Amino acid sequence: MGIYCFLMWLSLVGLYSSVAEGVIGVNWGTMAIHPLPPKIVVQMLKDNGIKKVKLFDADQGTLSALAGSDIEVMVAIPNNMLAIMNDYDAAKRWVDRNVSVYNFNGGVQIKYVAVGNEPFLASYNGLFIHTTLPALQNIQKAINEAGLGDTVKATVPLNADVYNSPSSNQVPSAGRFRADIRDIMTQMVQFFKQNNAPFTVNIYPFLSLYANKDFPFDYAFFEGTSKPVMDNGIAYTNVFDANFDTLVSALKAAGVPDLPIIIGEVGWPTDGDINANTRYAQRFYNGLLPRLARKQGTPLRPNVDLDVYLFGLIDEDAKSIDPGFFERHWGIFGYDGQPKFPMDLSGQQPPSKLLSAAKNVKYLPKKWCVINRDGGDMSKLADNINYACSFSDCTSLGYGSSCNGLDADGNASYAFNMYFQAQGQKELSCVFQGLGKVTTQNQSTEQCNFIIQIDSPANLCSFAMLWLLVLVSWTITTIIV
Ligand SMILES: *[C@@H]1O[C@H](CO)[C@@H](O)[C@H](O)[C@H]1NC(C)=O
Ligand SMILES: *[C@@H]1O[C@H](CO)[C@@H](O)[C@H](O)[C@H]1NC(C)=O
Ligand SMILES: *[C@@H]1O[C@H](CO)[C@@H](O)[C@H](O)[C@H]1NC(C)=O
Numbered sequence: 155m156g157i158y159c160f161l162m163w164l165s166l167v168g169l170y171s172s173v174a175e176g177v178i179g180v181n182w183g184t185m186a187i188h189p190l191p192p193k194i195v196v197q198m199l200k201d202n203g204i205k206k207v208k209l210f211d212a213d214q215g216t217l218s219a220l221a222g223s224d225i226e227v228m229v230a231i232p233n234n235m236l237a238i239m240n241d242y243d244a245a246k247r248w249v250d251r252n253v254s255v256y257n258f259n260g261g262v263q264i265k266y267v268a269v270g271n272e273p274f275l276a277s278y279n280g281l282f283i284h285t286t287l288p289a290l291q292n293i294q295k296a297i298n299e300a301g302l303g304d305t306v307k308a309t310v311p312l313n314a315d316v317y318n319s320p321s322s323n324q325v326p327s328a329g330r331f332r333a334d335i336r337d338i339m340t341q342m343v344q345f346f347k348q349n350n351a352p353f354t355v356n357i358y359p360f361l362s363l364y365a366n367k368d369f370p371f372d373y374a375f376f377e378g379t380s381k382p383v384m385d386n387g388i389a390y391t392n393v394f395d396a397n398f399d400t401l402v403s404a405l406k407a408a409g410v411p412d413l414p415i416i417i418g419e420v421g422w423p424t425d426g427d428i429n430a431n432t433r434y435a436q437r438f439y440n441g442l443l444p445r446l447a448r449k450q451g452t453p454l455r456p457n458v459d460l461d462v463y464l465f466g467l468i469d470e471d472a473k474s475i476d477p478g479f480f481e482r483h484w485g486i487f488g489y490d491g492q493p494k495f496p497m498d499l500s501g502q503q504p505p506s507k508l509l510s511a512a513k514n515v516k517y518l519p520k521k522w523c524v525i526n527r528d529g530g531d532m533s534k535l536a537d538n539i540n541y542a543c544s545f546s547d548c549t550s551l552g553y554g555s556s557c558n559g560l561d562a563d564g565n566a567s568y569a570f571n572m573y574f575q576a577q578g579q580k581e582l583s584c585v586f587q588g589l590g591k592v593t594t595q596n597q598s599t600e601q602c603n604f605i606i607q608i609d610s611p612a613n614l615c616s617f618a619m620l621w622l623l624v625l626v627s628w629t630i631t632t633i634i635v
Contacts, residue, residue, distance in 0.1 A: 178446065178499045179206030179226075179463035180486070181419055184216065185470040187546070187576045188610045190491050190512060192219035195468070198491055198512040199225055202499060208311075208418060208463045210271060212252035222260045228463075229253065230268035230311075231293070233278075236285040239269070245292035246299070254300045264306055268418070269293050272313040272356065274335055283335060286310060287342055294349050307351035310342065311418035314357050314397055317404040325385035326396050326454065329403030340408045347410045352461070355401055356419035359393045359438070363429055364478065375434075376441025388453045394420070394442070399454040415455075419465035421486070424494055426479035428554030432495045439486075439497055447501025471547035471576075479549035490515055490608050516609040522597045523574035523584035524567040530588025538586040539566055542573035550602065557602035567597055568604065575607035 182195065190198075196219045199207065208228040209216060220227055229252060231239060239245045249267075256262035269290045273282035294308040316339060321328035331339035346353055359374040372379040373393050382389040383396055390396040398415070405413050420442065422435040451458035469485035487493055491512025498505035525535075542548070548569050550557040557568055570590045577583035584590040597604040 177203070177205045178443070178501075179208060179461070180204055181208045181210075181463050181466040182216070182468070183210050183466050183470050183473070184213065185472045186468070186489060187472050188489070188578075188607050190468060190489075190515065190608065191610055192216045194491065194512050194514060196220055196223060196225070197514075198487070198510075199223075199467075201510045201513070203507070204499065206265075206463065207467075208266075208268065210268075212248075217252075217256055217262050220262050221256065224263065226263050226265045228266035228268050228309075229264055230271060231289070233270050233273050233282055236270050236273060236282055236289045239289035239292055240285055242292050242295070245289065246296040249293060249296035249300055253297065253302065253306060257302060266352075266354075266416075267293055267297065267306065267308045268354065269308050269310050271311055273310065274316050274332075274339075275313050276315050276332075280334075283338065287338055287345070290342065291345060294345075294351065298349075303349070307349060309346065309351050309354045309416065311354040311356060314355055314401070316355075317401055319400050319403075323383075325383065326388075326390065326399035327385050327403050329400030330407055331404050339404075343405060343408050343410045343413055347413055352414040352416045353401070353405065354416040354418040355398075356465070357394060357397050357417060358420065359397075360422050360429065360480075361477075362393050362397075364427060364480075375437055376445060390453070392441075395452040398452045402452070402454040414461070417460060417462040419463060421465040421484055423480035423483040424485075425483040425556050426481065426549045426552060430480040430483060430554075431556075436495045436497065443497070443499065443501035444503050445501070475549060479552045479555065482547055482549050487512070489605070490517070517606050518575065518579050518609050520594060520596070520606060521574075521579055522567075522593050522595070522604055522606075523570040523579075523590050524593050524597055525563050525570060526589055526591035527563070529591060530586070532589070534587050535566060535589055538589055539569045542569040542586070546572035546576040548572055559601060560599070564599075564602075568602070571597065571604050575605055578607065578609075 192215050200223065205224060206226045207220070210230050211232060212229040217227070217229070231248065239248065253264050253267060256264055270282060270286050273286045290308055290310055294303070297303055297306045297308060315332070316335060317329055317331050319325060319328045320330055330336070343353060363369045363371065363374045370379060370381060376392050376394070378391045382391045401415065405411060422438040423430040424432045424435045446460055446462055449457060449459045451460065464486060466484045468487045468491065469483055469489045471482050471489060473481045475481050485494065486497060486509065493509035493511055496505065496508045498507055499509070500507060549555065551560070551565060551568060552558060560568060570584065570586060574584045584592050
C-alpha cells in the first residue's frame with residue numbers, strides 16, 4: 155500500500171492547500187495591554203472557518219497555539235531586525251529558529267515569511283531602503299537551503315504608497331513604482347518572480363478618505379459613484395480597484411506583468427475618527443466580501459481569486475496612535491473577541507454564517523472606576539486624567555468617536571476606568587488623589603462602552619510600548635482637558 159497511500163496523502167495535501175486559496179485570511183496583531191490568550195484566539199479562528207493568518211512576528215506562544223491546526227501562517231520579521239538580516243548567518247538562524255523548527259507533522263503550516271512591514275513607507279524617510287532587499291534575499295536563500303523553498307516564500311508587505319500614477323489624470327494604467335525607490339522595487343519584483351513568490355500590498359480606502367477631505371466619499375466603498383475615473387474606456391467606480399490596478403500597471407512596467415499579488419491588509423476601523431464607525435465598516439465589508447466570493451478581480455486582472463488578509467482580527471489598544479486614533483480600532487472583533495457587527499466572511503448573500511465570538515474568555519469582576527467629585531482637589535482632575543490616558547487607551551473620547559458625547563464627569567470617569575482596567579483593577583489604580591472611586595454600577599451609555607478588561611496577564615512588552623507612547627500622548631490628553 156505504501157506508495158499509493160503516499161500518493162493519496164499527497165493529493166489530499168494538494169486538495170487541502172487549494173481549499174485554503176481564496177478563503178479569507180486575517181491579520182493577527184497582538185499589541186494589546188491584555189491580549190487574548192493565543193489558544194482562545196486559535197479556537198476562535200477555527201470556529202469562524204478562518205484558515206489563513208498573517209502575524210507581525212514569529213512569537214513562540216502564538217506559533218505553539220497554531221501548531222497542529224490546518225491554519226496557514228505568514229510569520230514576520232519586524233523592520234527593526236532588517237539590518238540584522240543583512241548578515242546571512244543571522245538570516246539562517248532566524249529561519250532555523252522560526253520556520254524550520256515548526257516544519258514537522260503536527261507543526262505549523264508556515265507558507266510565507268514577511269520581511270519587514272511596509273519598510274518603504276514614505277514617512278520612514280528611507281530608513282529601511284538599503285536593508286530590505288538584502289534581508290529578503292538572505293531569508294529566501296536560507297529558506298531554500300533549509301529545503302523549504304517550494305512551500306515557503308519570502309515576501310515584503312508594502313504600503314500602497316510604493317507606487318503611484320504620475321499622469322496628470324491619475325489613471326491606473328499609468329501606474330509606476332515611486333520614483334525614489336523605482337530601481338530597488340524593480341530588483342525586488344524580479345527577485346519575487348525568480349522565486350515564485352508573491353507581491354504583498356496593503357490597500358486602505360479608509361486612509362484615502364482620512365488623508366484627503368476632498369476625497370469622494372462613495373469612491374471609498376463598492377456601490378458605485380456618480381463620478382467614476384475613466385481610463386482607456388474602463389470606468390473605475392471604487393478606489394480599491396483603481397489602486398490595485400495601479401499596482402498591476404507598475405508591475406507590468408517593471409517587467410513582471412503576471413506576478414501574483416496578495417492583499418496583505420485591507421479593512422475599515424470602527425472608532426477613533428468621524429468616518430470610523432461600525433456602520434461604515436459594515437458597508438465596506440458588505441461590498442468587499444461578496445466581490446471576493448464572486449472572484450470578480452479587477453478590470454486589469456478580472457476573474458481572479460484574490461488572496462486577501464483582513465486587517466484586522468482583534469482591536470489592539472497598545473498600538474501607536476501616530477497614524478490616528480482609529481489605529482486601535484481595526485478589529486472585526488473587539489479586544490475581548492466579541493464580533494463588532496454581524497458579518498459573513500465567506501461573502502454569501504444573504505449572509506448565512508455570521509461571526510462567532512471567542513469562547514471561554516475570562517473577564518475581571520464587574521467593577522468600574524469613576525470620578526468622585528467630593529473626594530479630592532478638583533483642580534488636580536486634569537492632571538489625573540492625563541495620567542490615566544497616558545497609560546491606557548482613551549481614543550474613543552476623540553472627536554467623532556463613540557464616547558465623544560460624554561459630559562465632563564463622563565470624560566473623567568471614562569479615563570479613570572480605562573486606566574483601572576488596564577491595571578487589572580488593582581485597588582490603588584483607582585485612587586487618583588482621592589478623585590476616583592470604585593463602583594459596581596455599569597457606567598456604559600448607549601454609544602459608549604465602559605469596558606471590563608479580560609483577565610489575562612498584562613503584556614509587559616506592550617506596557618513598555620505605552621511608556622514610549624507617553625511621549626506622544628499629549629496629543630490626546632490636550633484634547634480631553
Ligand atoms: C525568532 O523570532 C522571534 C520573534 O519574532 C525573535 O524574537 C527571535 O529573535 C527570532 N530568532 C532568531 C534566531 O532570530
Ligand atoms: C454594560 O452596559 C452596556 C450597555 O448596556 C452593555 O453592552 C455591557 O455589556 C454592560 N457591561 C457589562 C460588563 O455587563
Ligand atoms: C469630553 O471630552 C471630549 C473629547 O476629549 C471633548 O470633546 C468634550 O468637550 C469633553 N466634554 C466636556 C463636557 O468637557
